[in-house]
Amino acid sequence: MRYNLILAAVVAFVVLAAGSVVLPDWAMFLFAMALAKGLVCLGIVGMMRGGVVSFGQGLYYCLGAYTATLVANNFGVSDIFLLTLLSAAVCLLVGMAFGPLLSNYRGIFFAMLSLALSMVLYGSLSKMSFIGGTDGLNIAAPTFLGWAPEGRALQTALYIYVVAIVVIAGTLMRVYFDSERGLITLATRDNELRVEYLGASVRNVMTYNYVFGAVLGGIGGTIAALALGHVDPEFAFWTTSGEFVFVAILAGFLSVPSVFVAAIILELVRSFSNLYFPNTWQLALGIFLLVVIIVLPNGLGSLVKRRKGKAA
């Protein structure tokens, strides 16, 4: 089984990395952003497997982005690996602080409390004029272990970096999903009380899922900030978090690759409807979302599972 997973990861990396050769500039940027956001959504999917959905994942997306930006601007650090590690560490700590608290909440209350936390960050950042207030901050282009590419080379390097992280994170999450704790998460979704009676700690798995989501959110935010060259408090606004939930629901909780497929689909639908229906792109997006919910209530991932189910 493990060999299959490693093989799939290698194939995924090769296929995605090939994009750096064939994709035009605009598409490469779009894909890099979509994959970065996909990382955040992967964290939500991890929580969704346990039956809760965070409506405030923008908190970690924003926290990661601001950590990277503030460190880069104040300490002159431009190395992308170091920035990613630092943001992930900050989000890990914050996630570990909030995780045990949020693991007591379910359903809409989990969604709303996580949303409240991200809105507190949004409000605070908006009012902090010394770090840009609502205008946000700029962040310089990253370097890669001392190498400072420009233009297409920079875009390509950034894209390959995202692809590598996506493949590693996706593989690790798949391993986690199939681990004992990951399966307890799935059982919790079905019936929490039964899981507790069987001797497993629901709070414990919920906390783990939340902390993983926090770290993934921070990494996604860092990459998005570096790709955009700019951060602002909107990163933590509820509509940003809403988009992540949108992707997570579109993907469903069954398959990992479908999260990134869904993220790319959403970016494509949004940019093309923005292009072709500039005044009604939200309308197009809303209709698209409704159609997906009606046709595929368990998300894109259910397509794969359904086929597998038939084969077996």
Add this chain to the structure above:
Amino acid sequence: MDLAATILVDGLIYAGWLFIVSVGLTLVFGVLNILNIAHGSLYAIGAYAAASMVGAYFALGGEAFPYGSYVAMILAAVLVALVLGPLLERGLLRFFYGRDEVLNVLVTYAVFLILEDVMKLIWGVNPYFVYEPYTLLGDVEIGPLFYVGYDFAVIAAAIIVGLAVWLTLNRTRVGKVVLAVIHDSEMSQTMGVNVQRIYLGAFMAGTFLAALGGALTAPMISVTPGLGVNVIIVAFAVVIIGGLGSVPGAAIGALMVGISRAASVHLLPEAELFIIYFVMAIVLLFRPEGLFAKTQARKI
């Protein structure tokens, strides 16, 4: 002392507005078990409809009796409820009853996105102004401060709305039937209750209250696109604080949020943007399901 009085009056005015905006949300959740993000759009549509109706009223010679513009505002809200209520409930939401809570939130999020653009298509992107009803009631003097009379009319409207909803639910036959449906819709159906009609009625009432909130707000602001986005999250915070589905809860939630917001505006302006979420987080910390939450049995 003056500061405390100012905070109290400002807080009450804001709380009145908040309550009207939120009570429909909590009602719809209580009956249909759907947390309706599109509530914000319905609010915005109410504001647009009221702006158009009041504009038309004065264009048709309403100056002779300017108080008629209040009737026009309420009629606008009724119209929105009559058109959009059945369309959304019968046309869409009824297919999602009993499904995952979060999935339903997403459905209404889609409706929210769609309505945002529909509003732009109908009313364009230019702001609408209807200041006449706002100035009509004159000023009120409280101590050294002057308030616009209309602000107090909003508080009065909130009290009337709250009493009407509470009395309907708790003191009428229809209300008893609604409570029975909330408690157990299958059993109610077996007993001969037309559950579909209750759902439709509750959703229309919720739509009316959202639109009424918008209509009452229209004279105080410039009605522009994007009006509903911020309202919906504030309304969510209020009903979550109060406990979903509880009308008294929404009132308490509105008061808590209104007064703490007024206090922050006067004492700590930096906190104004997030004080609402701060209050919500604190309440949820101690009461994980809000202040007036119903106890629910856990399924084994």
